Amino acid sequence: MIELQDVSYAYGGEAVLRGMDLTLAPGSFHFLTGPSGSGKTTFLRLLARQLVPTGGTLRIFGDDAAAMDRDAVAGVRRRIGVVHQDLAFLDHLSVAENVALPLTVAGRSDPEAVRELLAWTGLGSRARALPPQLSGGERQRMALARAVVMSPDVVLADEPTGNVDWEMSMRLMTLLVELNRMGKTVLIATHDLGLIRAMKGRASARTLRIRDGAPELAGAGL
């Protein structure tokens, strides 16, 4: 599904990530962890084809990421839902419209899915508000709802629970576990080891830890 062969990435100067050999198999569930600034967001941006590897080969759904044209990139993004760490919304559209955005730009519509996701993330009563009128945690939940609204093949979530309380975290995780059970690939970047430990029992999750610029499987000790 997503394969990395000796992939590296540098923002100009020294490489942030390097020598990455990894395969995200369909239906897998991964946590990605590592200290702040270690390259978690960079890794997710590579997988979502927001960044192009500066070295090595990255294949997304079988296609070489470096060789894709812009419409192919748009196509890939319709199959990969992303919770961005900086949660970018269209501030002039309502919460419901923002959640429906991936559907809208694909020329589709699924009010049912939007409603259900808003209800599950506790945003039902805020559906008509504008994004700037939400609290930090509410925005994070909205971003998760938007990432999964198309029921994409892959879900990449960057710190999706950094601003929500424990109960809501568990609720959001349940959503991702459900999707994973439906065969979707899930990857969650987080520094919250408590969250990872809590989920160990509920999903057959594996943990990748970024060390020396490359994610590697963490031992059972985590």
Next chain:
Amino acid sequence: MIELQDVSYAYGGEAVLRGMDLTLAPGSFHFLTGPSGSGKTTFLRLLARQLVPTGGTLRIFGDDAAAMDRDAVAGVRRRIGVVHQDLAFLDHLSVAENVALPLTVAGRSDPEAVRELLAWTGLGSRARALPPQLSGGERQRMALARAVVMSPDVVLADEPTGNVDWEMSMRLMTLLVELNRMGKTVLIATHDLGLIRAMKGRASARTLRIRDGAPELAGAGL
């Protein structure tokens, strides 16, 4: 120092916060917790005079918040350092310049303090980068550095560790504990109960929990 008498706040419709009677004494250390959307950020915005109470009386450093003119508000903000949940920076200025911003707008300069804070928050090597070139956690650390650079009388931090790893969280907390030991008032909004528990031993911190629209002292059970 900061006194609330029957303070309430409504964003138009129903009040988010109401009936708040509370005093933040000089040199106190508080955690503020509550579920996502309960009003933590709103409470901090009231204390920083970003919002004006829609009911009741709020006194900041002895002055009525509702009666302050705009220059008085600027004056208050020079005595209150805030880590905003949405971390607003000037993207055309370097990290170091952003950290120095409260000094600059007050017509002051303290390169020594800026350097020390950048080093403590692990941003020494990124001092010349622009904010969009930082990772999520790096931006959060930068926001904390900026909030305390003036060594303000009060520090309000809204989820200051939502995007950083545990070790860095502890490092940032140490900074706030140090400031508190110097007599500064500190209030930290967080949903991270683990963080609150870990700090209980290190500072004489009290925990406020928002319940029914008003922060009240949480029992020792927390």
Next chain:
Amino acid sequence: MRRVLTLLRGESGAGRMVPRTGAAATLTLGASAAMGFLAMFALALTFASGRLADRWSDGLAGTATVRIEAPRAQVEPQMRAALTVLRQTPGVAEVRALSAEERAALVAPWFGEDVPVADLPLPILIAVTEAVPGYDAEGLRLRLAAEAPGAVLDDHARWRGPLVAAARRLRLLGWLSMGIIALSSAAIVTLAANAALAANARVIEVLRLNGARDDYVARAFVRRFTLRAFIGAAGGTALGAMAIALLPSADAAGGFLTGLGFRGAGWLWPLLIPPVAGAVAFAATRAAAMRQLRAVS
């Protein structure tokens, strides 16, 4: 063309993606309106100077005199011959021998009002009014020389020369200012489109990150901004037209120099301003949108 049509039909979905209000929207509307207003005045000015130039050259070119300089006995037959030639000449609208009183009036400024006409050896004068298109002066001179050798055609070229030059120059100034205003308008509308697109850089990024194709994004913006420029320019043009229509009529005051304003079908010209503004905005917005898109992966 097909692209423009697709554009105007538009997609209600994509249209929603572009903020409806804000400084970028006001700027596009306002800049187009100001430019439509200016262009309207420039057009009026161009037309006015064109008309003025026409009137000068036509008014003078339209009349000529034929003077019969011949021995007394031949005056009468030569006059008749000249009249015949003139009547047969294509491009001559009217031919009329001037009466003694008319001839006296012509020389009155030099001799005074009560000039003794009968006593003066005033030559016979024939007034020639030119049609549109006019006659061939050289050909006419040759024919007159052949059939009425004493007939001298004076088409007032001597007096006309400088006035025609002046008229041409005035017309040139009109077109020059029109061209300069058109260029400046295009520049301003382009800058406004760029600024508006830059203000929406975040919107473009969010759309792209959520799987929108370049075409979808570009079309949404191009449609919205082209419409805004069109509407703004239409408003500005209408305002300008109103202002011009309200100016005191020129004919009442002077009669010689026409005022600002359009005559008859001339009022159709300003109808071109909004589509041109729309076209400029279309090109500028598309280019700006594509540039912004290239900055996002």
Next chain:
Amino acid sequence: MRRVLTLLRGESGAGRMVPRTGAAATLTLGASAAMGFLAMFALALTFASGRLADRWSDGLAGTATVRIEAPRAQVEPQMRAALTVLRQTPGVAEVRALSAEERAALVAPWFGEDVPVADLPLPILIAVTEAVPGYDAEGLRLRLAAEAPGAVLDDHARWRGPLVAAARRLRLLGWLSMGIIALSSAAIVTLAANAALAANARVIEVLRLNGARDDYVARAFVRRFTLRAFIGAAGGTALGAMAIALLPSADAAGGFLTGLGFRGAGWLWPLLIPPVAGAVAFAATRAAAMRQLRAVS
């Protein structure tokens, strides 16, 4: 005024707070440049039409003729009396009796080139050249009637009337277009300032949240944008001046209608454009900054 001075002295600290580049900056510069360019041309046009109008009315107003209509015996004494009166009249620059040949040339268009001057009872004509300021025509007429009753003053008012009206109207058109361009320029620069400030709304909010006083924020923006408008307008004006200087000279071509361009001290006028643009930008930016500030607590 003191505010403007403080502004230009500026604060290096506050200046840094405003982004140096970006679409907002380009827009302010570009809009001011386009407007400076347009204003330059409008100014040139206004001057050209003013000069043209002056030339028409002055050129015609400067000459007059006095005709002596009297019994043959009185012609000579009345002419001498008229000449004496004219020479004593303040505002008359030159007085000259026309020779027989000159008088013949005047009537030539009506009688032909080889008019038998001697045979014609051509009246005596005196050419009068007016000084600046001119003479009092009514007073002159009265004095002539008293001292040389056969002398008739013809100041060509009949011919001049429409031309003077035309010239006035042309001058009016010049000032009208100048005014309209000035208004549109002010509108565009204001819109650009608004858009630029809106694009910087986030910057204003961040500054304010970090303890900046309103004055500090406003001054930083006002300074930056006023300078940009000034520089842009100066550039546009310089470009316009270059374009005008490069236009082929008018005098070579026509002589009757002056071309675009400034004469002597006229070149000082365009120097007003950049400060005016700067002043408009100053007012607009300050208003926009204050409006944006009011939106932030």
